[in-house]
Amino acid sequence: MITVKFVNGEEKQFNRESASLVGPVFVLYRRRGRKLETADTFSADQVIWARLPSGEIILGKGKAK
Numbered sequence: 001m002i003t004v005k006f007v008n009g010e011e012k013q014f015n016r017e018s019a020s021l022v023g024p025v026f027v028l029y030r031r032r033g034r035k036l037e038t039a040d041t042f043s044a045d046q047v048i049w050a051r052l053p054s055g056e057i058i059l060g061k062g063k064a065k
Helices: none
Strands: 001-008 011-014 017-023 026-033 033-043 048-051 055-061
Touching: 001 026, 017 033, 017 055, 026 048
Parallel strands: none
Antiparallel strands: 001 011, 001 048, 017 026, 026 033, 048 055
16 A cells, blocks of 8 residues: 655555656556556656655655645
8 A cells, every 4th residue: 555645735545566756747556467557647746755565755746835
């Protein structure tokens, strides 16, 4: 389960495996067999951070209000 914190203050949980910042897009990935595939995408400016199941934090480009 990945928890994502958005700039509007909302925190949402997603049943995903990994996340990354790819240029202007914040991407959540799900596992399909051995492969990771794109599951959800958000504007990087709208995401402050995402906490992975391992506890690792991936930062977005958004700023807390």
